[in-house]
Amino acid sequence: xxxxxxxxxxxxxxxxxxxxxxxxxxxxxxxxxxxxxxxxxxxxxxxxxxxxxxxxxxxxxxxxxxxxxxxxxxxxxxxxxxxxxxxxxxxxxxxxxxxxxxxxxxxxxxxxxxxxxxxxxxxxxxxxxxxxxxxxxxxxxxxxxxxxxxxxxxxxxxxxxxxxxxxxxxxxxxxxxxxxxxxxxxxxxxxxxxxxxxxxxxxxxxxxxxxxxxxxxxxxxxxxxxxxxxxxxxxxxxxxxxxxxxxxxxxx
Numbered sequence: 001x002x003x004x005x006x007x008x009x010x011x012x013x014x015x016x017x018x019x020x021x022x023x024x025x026x027x028x029x030x031x032x033x034x035x036x037x038x039x040x041x042x043x044x045x046x047x048x049x050x051x052x053x054x055x056x057x058x059x060x061x062x063x064x065x066x067x068x069x070x071x072x073x074x075x076x077x078x079x080x081x082x083x084x085x086x087x088x089x090x091x092x093x094x095x096x097x098x099x100x101x102x103x104x105x106x107x108x109x110x111x112x113x114x115x116x117x118x119x120x121x122x123x124x125x126x127x128x129x130x131x132x133x134x135x136x137x138x139x140x141x142x143x144x145x146x147x148x149x150x151x152x153x154x155x156x157x158x159x160x161x162x163x164x165x166x167x168x169x170x171x172x173x174x175x176x177x178x179x180x181x182x183x184x185x186x187x188x189x190x191x192x193x194x195x196x197x198x199x200x201x202x203x204x205x206x207x208x209x210x211x212x213x214x215x216x217x218x219x220x221x222x223x224x225x226x227x228x229x230x231x232x233x234x235x236x237x238x239x240x241x242x243x244x245x246x247x248x249x250x251x252x
Contacts, residue, residue, distance in 0.1 A: 002102060003061050003106055004108065006058050014232070014236050023066055026069065026072070026196050027063065028071075028198040029200075030200040030201070032202035032204055033048075033203075033226030033227045034049045036048070045087055058235070063143055064109060069144065072116070072147075072192075073146070075151075077152055078150055095149070096126050099113075103133055106133075107136055111143045115146075116189055117156075119149065130149075154212065184214070195211060196247075198219070198221070199222075199223070200221070
């Protein structure tokens, strides 16, 4: 099933249970548990990653359906290069295949694709796919789909500081007038609104270097469900839990 198919399969009653005026504008997802999903079925880890693609399709379709405007997924961390070469090579190919297969459907459904992270280390073929996907979908506004690839938040912050320092030397910015909005503009996410909700699957209770600056006031939702098993119902359950939270942002 592609994005369009999932969109048509999401039933209205489940959506109607949500409070329309309290949909998170930006959702981040740490997609965890592919390897364990495969291991429990005595399958190679790479098949867990392949199975996780279906969950991602559902997450994108559900985001569009309920009115989420930004979806950021942690696809490949800067530490993931340390995994076995066979697994890393498979993931690089899987990213290329998925982008090529889904691009037309994503574009038709108004999804804008943006890659956040350092893409220098990725294979040329994948960089070309990233560039093509961003270019083709640049005019879309239904959903901004951020793919965090070769991403690490600490590295992101250090890079932002270095770039800001260079701009200060060229008198492009005044350090004395530096504020949070200016600094945020130097991050990979740029002027993207901070995430309202971050979901982590697989039962792990940590954020693993994901949007540390941006998630200062995000609500977190942890589930033991492994990513390949995470479907529309699980996503809506997370949104429902979010809507029951009282977000005070430090106020009373």
